[in-house]
Amino acid sequence: xxxxxxxxxxxxxxxxxxxxxxxxxxxxxxxxxxxxxxxxxxxxxxxxxxxxxxxxxxxxxxxxxxxxxxxxxxxxxxxxxxxxxxxxxxxxxxxxxxxxxxxxxxxxxxxxxxxxxxxxxxxxxxxxxxxxxxxxxxxxxxxxxxxxxxxxxxxxxxxxxxxxxxxxxxxxxxxxxxxxxxxxxxxxxxxxxxxxxxxxxxxxxxxxxxxxxxxxxxxxxxxxxxxxxxxxxxxxxxxxxxxxxxxxxxxxxxxxxxxxxxxxxxxxxxxxxxxxxxxxxxxxxxxxxxxxxxxxxxxxxxxxxxxxxxxxxxxxxxxxxxxxxxxxxxxxxxxxxxxxxxxxxxxxxxxxxxxxxxxxxxxxxxxxxxxxxxxxxxxxxxxxxxxxxxxxxxxxxxxxxxxxxxxxxxxxxxxxxxxxxxxx
Amino acid sequence: xxxxxxxxxxxxxxxxxxxxxxxxxxxxxxxxxxxxxxxxxxxxxxxxxxxxxxxxxxxxxxxxxxxxxxxxxxxxxxxxxxxxxxxxxxxxxxxxxxxxxxxxxxxxxxxxxxxxxxxxxxxxxxxxxxxxxxxxxxxxxxxxxxxxxxxxxxxxxxxxxxxxxxxxxxxxxxxxxxxxxxxxxxxxxxxxxxxxxxxxxxxxxxxxxxxxxxxxxxxxxxxxxxxxxxxxxxxxxxxxxxxxxxx
Ligand SMILES: Cc1cc2nc3c(=O)[nH]c(=O)nc-3n(C[C@H](O)[C@H](O)[C@H](O)COP(=O)(O)OP(=O)(O)OC[C@H]3O[C@@H](n4cnc5c(N)ncnc54)[C@H](O)[C@@H]3O)c2cc1C
Numbered sequence: 001x002x003x004x005x006x007x008x009x010x011x012x013x014x015x016x017x018x019x020x021x022x023x024x025x026x027x028x029x030x031x032x033x034x035x036x037x038x039x040x041x042x043x044x045x046x047x048x049x050x051x052x053x054x055x056x057x058x059x060x061x062x063x064x065x066x067x068x069x070x071x072x073x074x075x076x077x078x079x080x081x082x083x084x085x086x087x088x089x090x091x092x093x094x095x096x097x098x099x100x101x102x103x104x105x106x107x108x109x110x111x112x113x114x115x116x117x118x119x120x121x122x123x124x125x126x127x128x129x130x131x132x133x134x135x136x137x138x139x140x141x142x143x144x145x146x147x148x149x150x151x152x153x154x155x156x157x158x159x160x161x162x163x164x165x166x167x168x169x170x171x172x173x174x175x176x177x178x179x180x181x182x183x184x185x186x187x188x189x190x191x192x193x194x195x196x197x198x199x200x201x202x203x204x205x206x207x208x209x210x211x212x213x214x215x216x217x218x219x220x221x222x223x224x225x226x227x228x229x230x231x232x233x234x235x236x237x238x239x240x241x242x243x244x245x246x247x248x249x250x251x252x253x254x255x256x257x258x259x260x261x262x263x264x265x266x267x268x269x270x271x272x273x274x275x276x277x278x279x280x281x282x283x284x285x286x287x288x289x290x291x292x293x294x295x296x297x298x299x300x301x302x303x304x305x306x307x308x309x310x311x312x313x314x315x316x317x318x319x320x321x322x323x324x325x326x327x328x329x330x331x332x333x334x335x336x337x338x339x340x341x342x343x344x345x346x347x348x349x350x351x352x353x354x355x356x357x358x359x360x361x362x363x364x365x366x367x368x369x370x371x372x373x374x375x376x377x378x379x380x381x382x383x384x385x386x387x388x389x390x391x392x393x394x395x396x397x398x399x400x401x402x403x404x405x406x407x408x409x410x411x412x413x414x415x416x417x418x419x420x421x422x423x424x
Numbered sequence: 425x426x427x428x429x430x431x432x433x434x435x436x437x438x439x440x441x442x443x444x445x446x447x448x449x450x451x452x453x454x455x456x457x458x459x460x461x462x463x464x465x466x467x468x469x470x471x472x473x474x475x476x477x478x479x480x481x482x483x484x485x486x487x488x489x490x491x492x493x494x495x496x497x498x499x500x501x502x503x504x505x506x507x508x509x510x511x512x513x514x515x516x517x518x519x520x521x522x523x524x525x526x527x528x529x530x531x532x533x534x535x536x537x538x539x540x541x542x543x544x545x546x547x548x549x550x551x552x553x554x555x556x557x558x559x560x561x562x563x564x565x566x567x568x569x570x571x572x573x574x575x576x577x578x579x580x581x582x583x584x585x586x587x588x589x590x591x592x593x594x595x596x597x598x599x600x601x602x603x604x605x606x607x608x609x610x611x612x613x614x615x616x617x618x619x620x621x622x623x624x625x626x627x628x629x630x631x632x633x634x635x636x637x638x639x640x641x642x643x644x645x646x647x648x649x650x651x652x653x654x655x656x657x658x659x660x661x662x663x664x665x666x667x668x669x670x671x
Contacts, residue, residue, distance in 0.1 A: 337603075354596060354600075356601075359652070377644070391651055393645075409618075410608075412616060414618065416616045417606065417609065417618065418608075420612065421606055421611070
C-alpha cells in the first residue's frame with residue numbers, strides 16, 4: 001500500500017488552505033475520511049458526489065476489485081449486438097484526476113467496525129470516519145441444484161458483467177438453427193427485474209437476424225409472473241413468433257435441478273434439453289456486507305429510509321443492490337439515486353452541510369427489438385418505515401411505434417447520463 | 425467525407441433539393457383539410473425565448489437569427505455554438521428553407537449533438553408557415569454587438585408557471601434536487617438522446633415543466649418527475665439550472 005500512503009501524504013500537504021475553512025474539531029484531526037467499498041452504480045456515484053460537493057474537504061477512497069468497470073446495464077444490448085463491449089466498460093481515471101479520489105484496486109476482505117477500518121485482502125487496512133458499502137450482489141450458487149461457480153464457465157450466469165457476458169455472447173453466436181437455449185430465471189429479489197426477459201429478447205433478435213428462426217429460447221421461471229410481462233409477451237409474439245417460450249411453475253411444476261454437462265434442466269413436468277444454458281441463480285448482498293454484520297435474515301442490509309444509513313451501525317451507509325430498499329427495485333438507476341441521498345447525509349455528518357429531505361427515483365428501459373423499447377418508472381420517498389413508492393408508470397400494450405422508438409432514444413441518453421454521473 | 429455520416433443530411437443530397445421540395449409538397453398535401461397552419465407570429469413565440477430577430481437583435485440562449493437565410497450554420501463568430509453545430513457549418517450546411525425545414529422538424533436528429541433544446545415542430549404546415557414568415561422577418565440588421573450577458577425572461581407563461589417565476593428559488597436546494605435530473609440530463613450540457621437543460625432560461629424551464637404537468641407535453645418520464653415536485657422545488661431547480669453554463 002505504499003502508493004496509497006504517498007498519495008495521502010500529498011493530499012495532506014496541499015490541504016492546508018481547505019482545512020482552514022473547516023470547524024476546529026475537524027482541523028485538529030485532519031480531513032474526515034470516507035471509504036467506499038464497490039465502484040459500481042452506487043459506489044462510484046457516492047464517491048464522486050462526496051468529493052465534488054465537499055470541494056476537497058473530505059478525503060475519499062474508492063475500493064473496487066477491478067481496474068475497469070463493465071456495466072450490467074446495457075450488457076444485454078451488447079449480447080444483442082447493439083453495443084460494443086468497450087462502450088459499456090469505463091475507467092476510474094477521471095474520478096482520480098479531476099475529483100481527487102483515491103482509487104484502491106483490490107478486494108476488501110473485512111470491516112472492523114469497532115476500529116473503523118477496512119481490511120484489504122493484501123492485509124493493508126484503510127481507516128474511515130464514514131463507510132459506504134455498495135458491493136452489489138453475490139450469487140447463491142446452490143439455489144439451483146447442480147450449479148456451481150466452476151460450472152458457470154460452461155453455463156454462464158452473466159449476472160455480473162465482464163468475462164461472463166462475453167462468454168454468454170460467444171455461446172449465443174455459436175447457436176445453430178433448430179437448437180434450443182435454456183434460461184433458468186432467478187427468484188425474487190434479484191437485480192434488474194426485467195433483465196432476464198430483455199435478455200431473452202436480445203437472444204431471439206440475434207437468432208432472427210441470422211435467419212435461425214427455428215432456434216428457440218426457453219425460459220424456465222421459478223416465479224408465476226414477471227416484470228412488464230404483458231408488454232414483453234406482446235413484443236415476443238410480434239417479432240419472434242414461436243422463438244421464445246416462457247414457463248412459470250404452474251406449467252413446469254418446479255425446477256428440480258440441472259445437469260450442466262448434459263445440458264439438461266429437470267422440472268416437475270419434464271426434462272428440458274438445450275445446446276446452451278444461461279443459469280441465473282438466487283441472489284444476496286455482496287459477501288462483504290454479511291461479513292461486516294450488516295445483513296439480516298433476508299441476506300440483504302436493512303437501512304433507514306430517510307438517509308440510507310445502516311440500522312446496525314451509524315457510521316455505515318449501505319446502498320444499491322445490497323440494501324433493503326423497500327419498494328425500489330434493484331437497479332443501477334436506484335443505486336445512483338440512493339447514492340445521492342447517502343452522500344448528502346455523509347456531508348451533513350462530517351462537514352455540517354445542509355441535509356434536505358430524501359427523494360428517490362427509478363426508471364428502467366428494456367429493448368425488445370430494434371426501435372422498440374418499453375419502460376417502467378417510479379418516484380419514492382420515506383414512508384411507513386421503508387422507501388415507499390409515491391407514483392409510477394409503466395409502458396402499455398399497443399403503444400405507437402414512435403413512442404417505443406422515443407423510449408429507446410431516451411434509454412441511450414440515460415446511459416450516457418448515468419455513466420457520466422458515475423465516472424465524471 | 426467521413427464526417428458527413430454523422431448528419432442526417434448528406435452532401436450528395438444537397439444538390440438534389442428537388443426531392444426535398446417534393447417531399448415537402450407531399451406532406452403539405454397530406455395535412456388534413458381545414459386544419460391550416462397556426463399564425464406564424466404565434467409559432468415564433470416558441471423560438472422567442474431563445475432567439476431574437478429584427479432590428480438590433482442580440483444573442484440570448486440561442487444566436488440572433490437576423491440575416492439567417494444563406495448564413496452558414498454555426499457561422500457567427502461572437503456566439504458560442506456547440507462543436508457539432510460549427511462542424512456542420514464547416515462541412516457545408518447553409519440555412520435555406522429546405523435545411524431549416526429538416527432541422528426544425530427534429531433538431532436533435534438532424535444535427536447530432538447540437539445544443540438547441542427544442543423538441544421540434546412536427547406539423548409540416550406549421551413549419552412552412554413559420555419559415556416563410558422568417559424569410560422576411562430576419563431581413564434586418566442585428567445589433568452592432570449582439571453579445572449580451574443578461575438572460576431575458578419574456579415569453580408565454582401560464583398562471584401557475586407565473587407564480588413559480590415570482591418565487592426566489594434556493595439554488596443550493598436546486599443543486600441537491602438536480603442530482604435526480606442529471607442521471608438523464610447531463611450536467612455538462614452534452615445531449616445524446618435526451619435534451620440538455622443546462623443554462624435554459626427560467627421561464628422556458630418552468631413553462632416546459634408545467635406543460636408536462638398539464639399534459640400539453642406527454643413524456644411519461646417527465647410527467648412523473650414533475651408530478652412529484654412542489655412549486656418551491658421547481659423554483660429551486662430553475663434557479664440552479666439557469667445559473668449553469670454548458671461546458
Ligand atoms: C443483465 C442486467 C441488465 C441490467 N440492466 C439494467 C438497466 O437497464 N437499468 C438499470 O438501472 N439497472 C440494470 N441492471 C441492474 C444494475 O446493474 C445493478 O442494479 C447495479 O449495478 C447495482 O449497483 P451496485 O452499486 O449495488 O452494485 P454494482 O454496480 O454491481 O457494483 C459493485 C462493485 O463492487 C465490487 N465489489 C463487491 N465486493 C467487493 C469487495 N469486497 N471488495 C472490492 N470490490 C468489491 C464489485 O466487483 C462491483 O464492481 C442490470 C443488471 C443486469 C445483470
